[in-house]
Amino acid sequence: MSVPPSFLSQAQHLLSSAQKIVVTNHLNPDGDAMGSALAAAALLRHQGKEATVIVPNRYAANLHWIKGNEEVIRFEESPEKARAILREAQLTLHLDYNALYRSGPLEEDLQKLEVPRIVIDHHRQPEHFAEALYSDHEMSSTCEMVYHWALAMGWERYLDRDIGEALYAGIATDTGNFRFSSTRPKTHQAVAHLLTVGVRPHVVASRIYDSNRPERFKLLGRALDNMRLLENRHAVILYLSEKDLMEIPFEKGDTEGFVNYGLSLAGIELSAFCYPWEGRVKMSFRSKSDFDVNQFARQNFQGGGHFNAAGGISDLSLDETVEKAAGLDAPGTIHAVPTDLTAPN
Ligand code: 5GP
Ligand code: MN
Numbered sequence: 001m002s003v004p005p006s007f008l009s010q011a012q013h014l015l016s017s018a019q020k021i022v023v024t025n026h027l028n029p030d031g032d033a034m035g036s037a038l039a040a041a042a043l044l045r046h047q048g049k050e051a052t053v054i055v056p057n058r059y060a061a062n063l064h065w066i067k068g069n070e071e072v073i074r075f076e077e078s079p080e081k082a083r084a085i086l087r088e089a090q091l092t093l094h095l096d097y098n099a100l101y102r103s104g105p106l107e108e109d110l111q112k113l114e115v116p117r118i119v120i121d122h123h124r125q126p127e128h129f130a131e132a133l134y135s136d137h138e139m140s141s142t143c144e145m146v147y148h149w150a151l152a153m154g155w156e157r158y159l160d161r162d163i164g165e166a167l168y169a170g171i172a173t174d175t176g177n178f179r180f181s182s183t184r185p186k187t188h189q190a191v192a193h194l195l196t197v198g199v200r201p202h203v204v205a206s207r208i209y210d211s212n213r214p215e216r217f218k219l220l221g222r223a224l225d226n227m228r229l230l231e232n233r234h235a236v237i238l239y240l241s242e243k244d245l246m247e248i249p250f251e252k253g254d255t256e257g258f259v260n261y262g263l264s265l266a267g268i269e270l271s272a273f274c275y276p277w278e279g280r281v282k283m284s285f286r287s288k289s290d291f292d293v294n295q296f297a298r299q300n301f302q303g304g305g306h307f308n309a310a311g312g313i314s315d316l317s318l319d320e321t322v323e324k325a326a327g328l329d330a331p332g333t334i335h336a337v338p339t340d341l342t343a344p345n
Contacts, residue, residue: 003148020088142174234267
């Protein structure tokens, strides 16, 4: 679906009467959240708007190269600075999330703010908390949606290398580098266009993927070693324990993507990764085929996300969480007749 005309006219109307705009995204912002926020803010500044990016909390260092990063306000670290900007805001633009609670520590302040909201997002089951909502779960990423929005708004001439690379970063990371089923012809067409404005895929890839700390390797080694393989259920659980995180200094972003390693095992259709985080257990889920991890995370782990990529939280201990996850219905439990696990498809 291209940008719905009703969204476009409503967004245009709201933008025309707002000068000070806050651009925001979800807790633990990822490449898509940061790429879309920084690209959207830059596009709005080209329209003469005062756009400020306020994010709930810290994000991984391998996203700090995105143009505009220095001006990002992290609410958790500078709540008063963020509140001063929010007080002046005439419009908020919410990117890459479908429910206000996903903004974490920002939720209360955003809730109280009496200004119109615009949402652009590709998660399923959006809550209706905005005056203008552009929601499409078939889109690869919010960055792809911001690209389509920019074209629909007549902003094509502002798509330069910096904005393009911000958008490319989100599209590339949210599609698992163009491997997930969310990668559509339109996705590649958008990327092809971004390449013509100067985007350098090798530079972006290197900045995102070749900046690992040695600790990440050690953590990955532990997580892989801790593998709980549920072969006949076509599922695997990877985890890091409290002890692992005490022994190996951990930084935000170090575990990004660990969950994907589970899916690279032959025959595995569901991969879970969990680790202790702020007194709870943070969980990530990825699936192949027709196993819906959005539903799985919603039903069992207070979470959600996409059909094949979701996250959640557990209030049990790590061991109990792993046990719980290991006992739930998995792809192998559901398919009565197992498929040939080694056959190429
Ligand atoms: P990740 O596993 O990379 O943290 O998240 C995968 C997807 O699930 C992302 O699209 C993210 O927005 C969503 N997600 C992650 N954690 C949560 C959560 O706790 N609640 C909900 N509703 N979605 C989540
Ligand atoms: Mn996204």
